Amino acid sequence: MNVVALVDCNSFYASCETIFKPYLKNQPVVVLSNNDGCVIARSSLAKKVGIKMGVPFFEVKKIVKQNNVKVFSSNYTLYANISSRVMGVLKNYCDQLEIYSVDEAFLILNRYSERSFFQRAMHIKKTVKKWIGVPVSIGIANNKTLSKIANHLAKKDELGKQVVELLDRRQIEIALKVLEVGDIWGIGSRISKFLQSNSIQTAYDLYFSDPRWVRQHLGVVGERTYRELHGEMCFPIIENPEAKKQCRVSRSFESYVENFKELEQRIISYATRASEKIRSDQLQAKRITVFIRSNKFNKKNQPYYGDKTYSFISPTNDLFEIVRWAVKALNHIYKPGIKYKKAGVLLSDLSSEGIYNRDLFFQRSEKDLLKKMKVNRVFDRLNSRYGSGTICIAKENYEKFYLTRRKNLSPAYTSSFYELPTVN
């Protein structure tokens, strides 16, 4: 039987901001999404003053002011860097590690230790806090679903140890009784509504449901969750994730855009970023989708959503080809007179670079391909060395359109020589 530990950083983005500003320790902290739109992370003090996850920032401005909440724009460069440091520490303490998200990892703990699982988890927790400065909670169980539940309980134990072990049947059943069914990993809002309408309120109720009924109404995915509640392992630990299958770049605009030229500049910008991303992963795309939409929250203006997908004749990651097709797609879906609020580019059917079937009617010369690759490489090197946007397609207008509103951005403490923290 495996022992799975889920290590989850507490209020991760907020914790990252606090590392370099220790004076924030007793002050509520929140981090906002792009465009400073929504609250996407809250420190425990911020939770206490009543700021909910995902709320639009303007709705809580009053609470923020009244409680002297410190507000940050998201600084993904910083968070990614801190995340990799945390994962680097975790690697030392387990046989297998799955990095599940920027702030979470599943660890397989072996049985060859004199110390108990609980003691080892406590040690991991203390080490991460001491070395990196990030507080974590740890749940220990026999599979992912149960370790998620253990972690959920650990998070609630704010003043305690924040390590919870659910390894025996009796403990598990007690835990399931107090857990709402919608708090189970894999049971989202739709399904939990459905379950509640069938008198299944708690995880315990689901645990004692008829497996055939679960299979019939929740499909194979729900069945796996059900089995994991009963102690089976249905979701394996994935140490080396497969390559990405799609890559998306999309943004909401700070204000409405109606003009085609401006929309075009943005699409070129997103297509450029998406092509950069897949080149850096040595991938190529078979298809490209472009979408544009009006403001889905505003009921007064005319609603519109348009998208268009093209398949490339042969998979590509060439900047110019991707941008050309993105613009073509935009021309196809653009409707004048609409107040646009969001747009995006999606590259999909990704595969490893350099592997493709030759097209019978469209033969590219090797020389031509090599030349294109060279140009792309130079483009990427310039931008990586001198900063993104140093070189761009003339129509793009990088400065103006890629950067979004970020009024309270903290420095890139760990990844830029110009922004290192100073110590007095």
Place this chain on the structure above:
DNA sequence: TCTGGGGTCCTAGGACCC
């Protein structure tokens, strides 16, 4: 006045094949 961004998996239905 203000409302994020980027992923995965499963399923049903259509088009096609022999």
Place this chain on the structure above:
DNA sequence: TCTGGGGTCCTAGGACCC
């Protein structure tokens, strides 16, 4: 009036996750 059986592949849409 009546029209087989067994597959595959692709896509859109729905659900979920962080």
